Amino acid sequence: MRDETGEAILVESEGGDMTDTAYEPIARTRSCWTAAWGLRHCEGFEVDCTLGKLGYVEEIQLDDDGDPEALVVGSEGGRFVVPITEVLAVDVDREHVRIR
Numbered sequence: 001m002r003d004e005t006g007e008a009i010l011v012e013s014e015g016g017d018m019t020d021t022a023y024e025p026i027a028r029t030r031s032c033w034t035a036a037w038g039l040r041h042c043e044g045f046e047v048d049c050t051l052g053k054l055g056y057v058e059e060i061q062l063d064d065d066g067d068p069e070a071l072v073v074g075s076e077g078g079r080f081v082v083p084i085t086e087v088l089a090v091d092v093d094r095e096h097v098r099i100r
Helices: 035-040
Strands: 046-049 052-062 068-075 078-083 087-091 096-099
Touching: 035 068, 035 087
Parallel strands: 046 096
Antiparallel strands: 046 052, 052 068, 068 078, 087 096
């Protein structure tokens, strides 16, 4: 954007200050990967929630139709299962899964 003299004007981006978050937000970028593809191929991706890092995807459990049903996440405390309905975002480029 430029002012009437042609000088560039710095324009603030959308959003605002982060409020008490313990994680770096996931930047929305355009990607050639679909969400369905990302869910099927997210083994090894880091998993986190608003509280911080939880672990890594060790396994993708499929339903009878071959669609992802749950993620098995390994952490220092053991393994736990996350239903696909709890997945908020998969970022294939950053190898990252965000859950509720």
